[in-house]
Amino acid sequence: MQKVDLSTQLAGLKLKNPVLTSSGTYGFGEEYGAFYDPGFLGGITVKGITPKARLGNPVPRLAETPSGMLNAVGLENPGLEVFLNAYLPRLEALKTAVIVNISGFSLDDYALMAEAMPEESCIAALEVNISCPNIKDGGMAFGTDPRSAEEVLRVTRKHTKLPLIAKLSPNVTDITALAKAVANGGADIISLINTLLGMRIDITSQKPILANTMGGLSGPAVLPVALRMVYQVYAAVKLPIIGMGGISSWQDAVEFMLAGASAVSVGTANFVNPLAPLEIIEGLEEYCRQHGYAAVREIVGLAHR
């Protein structure tokens, strides 16, 4: 049987295969160790880190939706210092690329975290989550305004040599404007999509289900939106793309790669089927074999022909 080359490289980020797990859905890489060795994955992305520890939102933080879910975890995380001292050493033991997701409420926050992340460690890249509100600028999300998005990337870029992934929010009218902005700001890679803003109401109590009223929609329900955005961004900018949003099967992953994603990331699907990322790796390999591709890289963007 012909061997398929699954390895891929996105700018400075080398991966043994194109399947990652998404920030906020995979803890700090240990929780799914009971099901399989995370070393089989192309990489993992850890929960969003902020300079200071955050308690996050009150419960209920979750609500189910048709073929999806809402979350309003509110960026609960142990903070930069505890991450570096307690979690990073444990991540070193995982034989996979570690991507650290960083979130800030000001430009200084991003600068501080980029500066603090060691370049000689298991950290393979930083994923810059620009979906948080910019507290200093009146709470408007960095990620919905091209100028602030560019600024976040420019500032972060100055403080690290690690590959920078800009993670885009789908809650915008023109995703390509954001993609171009982060490219100008110095991003090496673009990942998309983060969650779509949504809500649900309990008809018995007549109140929103989430304590935070609104939350982020993820899961199969968002797949067509995410796929469309990956397709548009691929056509608009030259940067490599990590596609995510509702990916649960290898067929979904193939769609994203055909749309232009060089790698894919699995989030909500982990909750339903912990083995989903492994099944996707196997399925991608089999798809390439069946269709006569020697390397999975060859299928990236084919839907644009």
Place this chain on the structure above:
Amino acid sequence: MLSAEKVVANQIVVPGSGIYKLVLEGEVAATARPGQFVHLQVGLATDPLLRRPVSIAGIDRERGIVTLFYRVAGRGTALLAGVGEQETLSVIGPLGNGFTLPQAGELLLLAGGIGIFPLFSLMDAVDRSKVKVKVLWGAENRQLLEAAGRQRLVDLALDYEVSTIDGSMGQPGLITNLLESYLRKRSLESTQQRISTVACGPPVMLKAVTEICLREGLPVEVSLEERMACGVGACRGCVCTVRAAGGTLERRRVCKDGPVFKGREVVWDAEG
């Protein structure tokens, strides 16, 4: 941790009660402990998407089976009720920490409604030649008590008292009254036995009985429920709030750090 368990039985316990007994044969039983739960996939489609957490109510290691009881509450549990015998269910588990198993003294079990289910496994596991078990159980009415397994307590020859809100069985009123009068009686008898308490039920009940236990200086473990996604501690969706040693507030994951917590640590109405 992830297995396809065979459905040995899945039947309503009393017609019209909406409460089902589900017996699963497979890998879960081998390592399950009282107080743990399983995360069940209730359908094969993407809607409803998430798994459903259900407590382990009975463990038979030799036969490799676990018994669960669930009440049909919404779409997911309604789908579960339709699963037939000999079918398989995708199960993650056993999950969570489980109850502390006392080796001596008295074990006081406090149940609110269907909160009795996880306590069944504890009743089975505790060595009753060394530990005196007492059950206090409050529910809405007699029908619920019967459907949720009162006969089981009789069969086990357990010392138990019940209360119902509508007065249809036992002492009328809330379990808190039952608990107060039991503790009063007990203090008059001035027993020297060490007592530990385990409670499971709706949050208001847990909060109220925890306050009473703490006031009386009794250690109490509470089993909490919260909406869950992953079930394994990865998503931080199902947290509760605890007051840690230094007095600071911390979030704990009900699925991974719990579902059993020390009552004195839990902050019941935490905001922000």
